[in-house]
Amino acid sequence: MHIKKPQFSAEKLRRFLLKPVLFLLASSPAGWLLYDALNGQLSANPIEDLTYRSGDWALRFLLITLALSPLKNATGWTFLIRYRRMLGLFAFFYVLLHFLIWLALDHYWEFSEISEDIVKRPYITVGFSAFIMLLALALTSTRKAMRKLGRNWKKLHQLIYPAAVLAVLHYLWLVKADILQPLIYAGVLVFLLLARRIKETQK
Numbered sequence: 369m370h371i372k373k374p375q376f377s378a379e380k381l382r383r384f385l386l387k388p389v390l391f392l393l394a395s396s397p398a399g400w401l402l403y404d405a406l407n408g409q410l411s412a413n414p415i416e417d418l419t420y421r422s423g424d425w426a427l428r429f430l431l432i433t434l435a436l437s438p439l440k441n442a443t444g445w446t447f448l449i450r451y452r453r454m455l456g457l458f459a460f461f462y463v464l465l466h467f468l469i470w471l472a473l474d475h476y477w478e479f480s481e482i483s484e485d486i487v488k489r490p491y492i493t494v495g496f497s498a499f500i501m502l503l504a505l506a507l508t509s510t511r512k513a514m515r516k517l518g519r520n521w522k523k524l525h526q527l528i529y530p531a532a533v534l535a536v537l538h539y540l541w542l543v544k545a546d547i548l549q550p551l552i553y554a555g556v557l558v559f560l561l562l563a564r565r566i567k568e569t570q571k
């Protein structure tokens with residue numbers, strides 16, 4: 369009798385493990401934030417701490433999502449594209465958290481104050497615009513929306529680029545003294561946008 373041996377290829381193992389591992393890694397900043405908040409391990413200004421840390425992770429995941437395509441082109445690792453949607457949704461998750469912390473802990477859901485801030489403070493206007501763009505992308509990230517929108521889906525999802533530019537601008541605008549951190553994020557974004565342009569001109 370011929371018994372078929374199970375085949376354990378590196379590809380199968382990667383398919384099986386990479387997604388849950390990435391999911392756990394991407395969730396860990398939120399877990400860590402929650403842990404610090406519940407255990408009184410935030411700084412003397414906990415609201416500022418929560419706002420900053422969620423904002424930082426939102427921006428990091430936005431840039432990680434944008435980096436997948438150039439990384440795939442540079443390395444030939446086509447499998448990276450499979451994780452773009454998940455990581456993009458994590459970027460949205462951290463932005464949503466950042467926004468909700470601002471709404472609830474900074475403004476106590478005072479809608480007149482909130483709308484005034486959105487209109488009158490340029491860094492909030494810019495951050496809010498980026499948030500709305502990412503909301504549109506998150507809401508249309510399902511297969512069903514992809515089918516319904518057809519060719520327009522790809523066009524709509526190009527919004528990730530202006531959203532990232534606005535997010536970096538938001539950061540550059542709000543810092544008062546040490547501009548180094550936002551400049552590093554801006555440099556990474558410019559590099560990723562240039563990498564995309566180079567690929568387009570080669571087509």
Ligand code: HEM
Nearest residue numbers: 420423424426427463467470492495496498499535539542
């Ligand atoms: C894509 C959207 C957004 C991203 C990526 C983002 C990212 C960031 C980052 C990186 C910081 C600075 C963190 C630090 O200094 O370590 C920050 C701060 C902040 N963000 Fe956002 N943000 C976004 C949208 C928003 C929105 C929609 C609001 C509110 C409407 C908002 C309100 C704030 C506030 C109040 C601060 C702290 C400002 C200060 O105290 O100086 N952000 N954000």
